Amino acid sequence: MGRGEYRTNDMLSSKWRDMNLKVRKFNGIYSQKWQTRRSGQSDAMIEREEEEQYREEFNAHFSLQRMKAGPRDGADWTQRLKEEYKALIAYTSMNKSKDNDWFRISAANPEGTRWTGKCWYVHNLLKYEFDLQFDIPVTYPATAPELELPQLDGKTHKVLLKSNLDFEYVTMYRGGKICLTVHFKPLWAKNSPRFGIAHALCLGLAPWLAAEIPILVDSGMIKHKDDAVSSSES
Template sequence: MEPSVKESVSRIPLLRTKAGPRDGDRWTARLKEEYASLIAYVENNKASDSHWFQLESNPQGTRWYGTCWTYYKNEKYEFKMNFDIPVTYPQAPPELALPELEGKTVKMYRGGKICMTTHFFPLWARNVPYFGISHLLALGLGPWLSIEAPAIIEKGDLKPSGAAAVPAMALQRTITPGIVAGMTGAGPSGSGGEERGE
């Protein structure tokens, strides 16, 4: 794990309540912890100018959707993302999808679900119930995006999101993913020159 990612994750609050969507009041308590963790993660990201996603949920907190983005060679690439909280959560992590990237990389399943079975799911399993949605984004989506997005772009399968202004901090990095919970936040930064793999 890159030092910057490790530092970012160390500032994400851990969760305590082991409850899923069918656990009534305990799920409500877990959801409050999820929101608190996401807010802290977003605030940390904003403070380090590494803003990379927007995220919101349905009222029950069982369906999440939003956008994430990354910069590569001073161009912004933005993707819609979504995931559902599984019934067995937090024992099983959510499967995060970037539908518009389906078929553009082998590190993806049907429906645009990103492949995290090697690098993230074992880590999640060792940290139940402490990991939550913030950790899914920081340790699952962030590293995946840092490696896969440049490879897809270099193949010519992705076009920039438009003439978006590149933040000053992003100009210093080859690639910068980001996240938010009903607001904008920041995520781990990666290098476009990393080796592919999980």
């Protein structure tokens, strides 16, 4: 591979475990509701109860998508885009109300198939900001979008786990596409087509940033913009 350095299992911080926390809790509620469903209770009723319980317990808001449509589906895709924007607005408003605003994103073309924006993460009271971009796959919403942080291309670490199993875990692919295979893609597959862009950001990108940015900063792989300016001037 030749990208970055290796971290052994013993070097993994609690940040990595936190990356999966929301996902595990959400999955746990879903499984519990499904297994204890009452006679005559529809799937829609279970979904509403699941969403309400998750919001109450973990202070998260999910506006689930209803239209199963992708970029090739004409008017249905237009309706799906409206639902996507509604969910993004709700999620952004919730973040602002909790003083946890951390991204800006919008469609970069009229078709809504290309999205660009910014995301940021605060570490040690310093704000680290990155370009964010992704394309909507033609197989969306069955397939989750691949979120890209091009400024971090080639800077992330690899995780070499050596315990009962021996395998390599890559946190980013070429081009700055973040790896969400372990903690998010199974959840997306389970909840498609109800999940959308807001869910990819909340349950995919946010925990990835929380797990990776502190490591990249502490290892010197990325620097705060003020430090970078000072270094260039010296």
